[in-house]
Amino acid sequence: MDSRLPPGQRWVDRPLVYDIGPVPPAKGYDYRLCIWGSVDEPRELDWEAILDLPQESVVADFHCVTRWSVADVRWEGVPARSLLELVRLLPGTLWVMAHGREGYSTDVPLAFFSRSDTLLAHSMNGKPLAQEHGAPLRLVVPSLYAWKSAKYLTGLEFLQHRRPGFWEARGYHPRGDPWREERFR
Ligand SMILES: Nc1nc2c(c(=O)[nH]1)N[C@H]1C(S)=C(S)[C@@H](COP(=O)(O)O)O[C@H]1N2
Numbered sequence: 001m002d003s004r005l006p007p008g009q010r011w012v013d014r015p016l017v018y019d020i021g022p023v024p025p026a027k028g029y030d031y032r033l034c035i036w037g038s039v040d041e042p043r044e045l046d047w048e049a050i051l052d053l054p055q056e057s058v059v060a061d062f063h064c065v066t067r068w069s070v071a072d073v074r075w076e077g078v079p080a081r082s083l084l085e086l087v088r089l090l091p092g093t094l095w096v097m098a099h100g101r102e103g104y105s106t107d108v109p110l111a112f113f114s115r116s117d118t119l120l121a122h123s124m125n126g127k128p129l130a131q132e133h134g135a136p137l138r139l140v141v142p143s144l145y146a147w148k149s150a151k152y153l154t155g156l157e158f159l160q161h162r163r164p165g166f167w168e169a170r171g172y173h174p175r176g177d178p179w180r181e182e183r184f185r
């Protein structure tokens with residue numbers, strides 16, 4: 001188990017909830033995931049379109065930059081790679097900015113976004129995502145610190161040139177690989 005713990009982390013039982021602002025309300029809007037930027041054609045996926053995409057589950061450890069880690073979180077949803085089969089990226093696309101409904105953003109290197117364990121998740125540990133864990137859909141990038149796993153996901157903006165997201169603009173590392181302890185710039 002300890003070989004699974006990145007440097008400077010300790011195990012806790014469940015993820016602590018972190019939000020930059022109030023948790024957005026669960027109801028009262030039509031869900032849409034917007035995809036734009038360095039793609040051949042911008043798209044909007046409604047909830048049905050999301051559920052029509054291939055679904056997978058991923059069991060992965062979740063590492064927060066504030067030094068807690070949770071082992072074996074089970075996520076279910078759409079693999080990021082299935083989404084990448086749907087949209088055609090323009091040559092030179094290297095980053096994706098994930099947008100949260102309350103104004104959060106985080107930039108993720110395409111090389112990590114396209115890993116087989118990256119998911120657009122709607123379930124956590126066998127239940128629909130709790131609102132404060134990012135319902136109805138969140139990005140989960142287990143290979144990076146948890147701040148890259150944007151909750152309340154409403155947009156994926158593909159980029160050729162990197163732009164810093166919310167925490168990255170406040171000194172967090174552009175990549176955030178927990179195994180290299182890429183906490184801050
Ligand atoms: N939309 C949004 N996503 C977010 C955040 C946020 O404030 N807003 N916080 C990030 C941070 S810092 C962490 S550690 C994880 C925590 O996930 P949890 O709240 O589901 O435990 O969510 C990340 N995703």
Ligand SMILES: [Mo]
Binds near residue numbers: 018064065066146147
């Ligand atoms: Mo975090």
